[in-house]
Amino acid sequence: MTRVCVVGAGAREHALAVALARTASVVVAPGNPGITALSPGIACTPRPAEEIDADLFVIGPEVPLVGGLADRLRGRGKLVLGPGADGAQVEGSKAWMKALLVSAGVPTAAHGTFDAEAPAVAFLRQLRGDGPYVVKTDGLAAGKGVLVTGAIDEAIDDVQAKLSGSAFGAAGRRVVIEEGLVGEELSVMALCDGTRAVPLAAAQDFKRAGEGDTGPNTGGMGAFSPVPGAGDDLVDTVMDQAVLPTLAALRRRGIDYRGVLYAGIMLTADGPKVLEFNVRFGDPEAQVVLPRWHGDVVSFLASAAGGSLGPSPGFSDQAAVCVVLAAEGYPTEPRTGDVISGWDAAATMDGVQLYAASVAQDARGLTTSGGRVLSVSALGDALPEARDRAYAAAAMIDWPGRLMRRDIASRAAVGVQGP
Helix, strand or coil: CCEEEEEECCHHHHHHHHHHCCCCEEEEEECCHHHHHHCCCCEECCCCHHHCCCCEEEECCHHHHHCCHHHHHHHCCCCEECCCHHHHHHHHCHHHHHHHHHHHCCCECCEEEECCHHHHHHHHHHCCCCCCEEEEECCCCCCCCEEEECCHHHHHHHHHHHHHCCCCHHHHCCEEEEECCCCEEEEEEEEEECCCEEECCCEEECCEEECCCEEEECCCCEEEECCCCCCHHHHHHHHHHHHHHHHHHHHHCCCCCEEEEEEEEEEECCEEEEEEEECCCCCCCHHHHHHHEECCHHHHHHHHHCCCCCCCCEECCCEEEEEEEECCCCCCCCCCCCECECHHHHCCCCCEEEEECCEEEECCEEEECCCEEEEEEEEECCHHHHHHHHHHHHHCCECCCCECCCCCCHHHHCCCCCC
C-alpha cells in the first residue's frame, strides 16, 4: 500500500490525512493527539519529515514551505506536493506576490509597499476617503496580519504598530497597503504540476472572529462548499484570469511550481480580483472541499507532484459546512489547557467529521492547546442540512470559554450569496 506523510499539525492536515487514508497508509508529522483519538487508523509521529520513509509527502502549512522543506525532500529523491522556497515566496512575501501579479497582468487591488511610516501614511490618505483600507504584514502572520477598516486613523495606527515591530515582529516591518475591494469573497484552490493547473471545488470562508463579519481577522472561523452562484463558468474565469497567468509568470521566472495555488478572490463589480494567493490548501476550506472529493486523492496529488496532472477531479453533489471551535481569547491571547468534553459523542453523528487543530492530551483527556481547537465539518444533501448537522455536533462539544461563530453559511443556506 502507498505510504503518505502529511506534514503539519492542524485541522487541515487532519482533513488531508482522512482523505488520503481512503486508499493509502498515512502518517502525520507531527500531528496532534486529537488526530489519533478521532481517527485511530491514522498515525502521528514527532519525527522530522526528512527522517520518514514515504512514497508521497504532502506539506500542509506555509511556514515549512517558505523554509524550503519541499526542496530538501526533493533533494533526497522524494515525491512532494508543495512548492519549493522559490515558489513559496507567493505567500512568504505579499510584496513579492503583488509584483508577480502585476507582471502577470492579474486583476488585483491598487496597492503600495512600504517600510517607512511617512510614505505609507501618505499613500493611505490618497486612497478614497470612505475606505475600506487594508494593511497587511509583508511576511507570514498565520492569517492574523491583515487589518481591514473603514477608519483611516485606525489604519494609520496599525501601520505604525506593524512597522515598529511591536505588532508582528519582523513579519510586519514592511507592509502592503491596499485599496479595499467590495464584493463577495471566493476561495479557489488549484492543483499545479509546474505547467498545468486544475481547480478544486470552490469554497467560501469566514475570516473575521465575530458574527456578521466583525472583529479581528483570524486564520478562519468556518467555511462552506459549494458556493451559490460560483458555478463552472465563474471558476473557469478565475482560472483564466488569475491562476493560469500566475503559474505562467512563475514558470517565466524559472520556478517549477508543484502544489496548491489557492486564490482568494473578491467578486467586485468590475469582475474577479485577487485578494491574495496562498501556496497550500486553505484552512478551513480544506475541511469542506476534501470531504466532497470522490475518487483516489492519493493518485491525483501524486500526479501533480510528479509533473503529470490528470483530468480534473470529481466532487460530490453534497454540500459541506465547517464550523471552527476556538479558545477564549483567540486570535490574540488564546486560553489553553481546558478539557474538551462531548467530542466523542459528536464524532459519531451521521455525516459529521471532526478535525483536530490545537489539541493536546493529559491524564484528564483531550485538552485545548491553541487558538483554533477543532473543526466540525458536516455533509448534507444541501447546505441547510449540512449546516444543521455541523451546528448540532458543535453544540455537543464544550470547554470553558469555547468560541464559535453562529452564522457560518447562514445566508447561503437560505439562497443568499455570500456570508
